[in-house]
Amino acid sequence: RSWNASVILKSGTTYTETTIVLDSQNSGGISIGSSFDTAILIPNIYETTHSRSDLTKFPYEYGFSSDTTSPSIATVLSASDVSSDQGHIIELSWTASLDDTTGGSINSYDILRSTSAGTGFTLAGSVTPNASAAYTTNNTVPLNKTNYYYKIRARDKWYNYETAGEIEFGPVVAIDDLPPGPPINVNAVDTFKDEGGSIDVTWNISADDGKGANDVLQYTIFRSTDTTVPFQTTGIANAGKIIFYDTPVINGTDYYYYVRAEDGNPNYSYSDTTGPAQAKDDFTPPPTDFKAVGIDDRIELSWINPTVPDFVNIFIIRKNESPHPTKRTDGLDIHAGTDSTWSDKNNIVVGQSYYYSAISYDTAGNESDVDDGTRAQAAITLKAFNYPNPTFSGQTTIRYQLENTSGVEAVLYIFDIAGELVLKIENVVFSVNNIQPVTGTPVYDYSWDGKNGRGDQVASGIYIFIIEAKDNLSKKDRTGKIAVIK
Structure with a gap:
């Protein structure tokens, strides 16, 4: 069978x-x-x-059994959050089944759990019985701030259990009431290279920031000028951050700090106090748009002064060779003042390139850094004349010399004695038809045939020529007279 x-x-x-x-x-x-x-x-x-x-x-x-009798029910007495944890444990206790005795039929107590009252219960765990009056277990699955409902089911080894009269207990909420680890190694120092008014506060993150319980929400930074008086909130930094720039603060004033790690439940932990730290002015901005243009026997300098309230003056430093000066002692100190233009006529030699730096000073004695915006160079010179002069045929050669032709644009203008433009030639230096280099010398000739811009011969008279040469650093021009006699 x-x-x-x-x-x-x-x-x-x-x-x-x-x-x-x-x-x-x-x-x-x-x-x-x-x-x-x-x-x-x-x-x-x-x-x-x-x-x-x-x-x-x-x-x-x-083996096999015909036992279909369910043991008596167990009743939930309490379900409560476990204190000083991060909200993942609920502690349960209940009365024992009457069949939970030595030699009794109870095989286990099954813990049923749901997040909804009266429905959706599932097995959360089992506890082996003994003959004591009550039992306690930790249910380690709950989520923080979630409502839970519980039943306790007494079951024998034949899987018999009674549902009639089961008592549901809840809701009970698991609560995170364990603070995250505190931030450590808090330090406060003056913000480097600024005009004061700022202190850098740094720390090492909490052991629960991105690891551990991983529940740090933010850091709150507290500040005081005296450790004997209450500290005030001065700022907030998100989780994962390790620095806060505290501004504004008063230069030369002692400040003390501590940092609080928060998990948002809210649970807090505090760092040790650090300080004192003082903000100081250790920076002044440089002048901007610094330019040098060589014109005849001088070099014209221009710049824009800093707009900070503690600005004192500008120093112009010059060198006769590259590289540019990097500080005041790195060249000739040729000018100081609060103006924004100046003409350098100090022993200027035609054909010599000069290298300039502009440095600003403030009331704290800070010297600005030298960068690309505070360096300038006068790079070209120009000489020009014409021959024959006077010219009886109407033709003459205009000769000019450039010490540096790289990146240079030259323009020739010829005016009559009344100032009317007779002829304009663009890009003279690089015009193949108009330039004949003189062998062995950086000299260029342009032959004028005595005609105006319309191609007509000019009349007898005095004419003015202007050679203008410029690059991105400087500009030079030379003027001469041409006598045309017919």
Whole structure:
């Protein structure tokens, strides 16, 4: 004869029911009455469905039974949040089932949990019984600030349990009341290279910022000028940040700081106090738009002064060779003042390139840094004349010399004695048709045929020519007279 048997397989806290066929040959020596055609097996050592041959492996006490009587219910007495944790543990206690005695039928207490009252309960864990009056367990799955409802189900080894009269307890909320680790190594120093009014506060992040409990929300920075009086909030930094720029502060005043790590529940932890720290003015901005243009026997300098209130003056430093000066002692100190233009006529030599730097000073004695915006160079010179002069044929050669032709644009203008433009030639230096270099010298000739811009011969008279040469650093021009006699 054979029977259908329901097998309850237990794997951890998960139960699976399946059906197998039994007969007297694999009963494991257990006497089975002919009136039973179902049985409940609880083979704790298995996790999957088994064949008939596996039944011989079942321990005797997990054999077949006709016991369908459920043990008496257990009642939840309390469910409460565990203090000083991060909100993931709820502590449960309940009365024992009346069948939980020595030799009694209780196999385990199953903990059922839901986030909704009256529905959706699932197995959260099991507790092995003993003969004491009450039990306590920690349910480590709950989420912080979530409502939970609980039932306790007493079950015997044949998987019998009673649902009638079960008592539901809740809601109970898991609360994070454990502060995150404090920030450490807090330090406060003057902000480097500024005009004062700022202090850098730095720290090492909490052990729970991005790791550990990973629940740091932000850092609050507190400040005081005296450790004996209450500190005030001066700023907030997001989680993961390690620096806060405290501004405005008063230069030369002592400031003390501490930093608080917060998880938003809110739980706090505090760093040690650091200080004193003082802000100081250790920077002044440089002048801007500094330019040098060589014109005839001088070099015209121009710049824009800083607009800070503690500006004192500008120093112009000059060198006769590259590189540019980097500080006042790195060249000739040729000018000081609060003006924004100046003409350098100090021993200027035609053909010599000069390298300038502009440096500003403030009331604290700070000297500005030299950068690309505070360097300038006068780079070209120009000489020009014409021959023959006077010219009787109307033709003459205008000769000019450039010490530096790289990047230079030259323009030729010819005016009559009344100042009317007669002729303008663009890009004289680089015009192939108009330039004939004189062999071995950086001299260029331009032959004027005595014609105006319309191609007509000019009349006898005095004409003025201007050669203007410039690059991105400086500009030079030379003027001469041409006498035309016909």
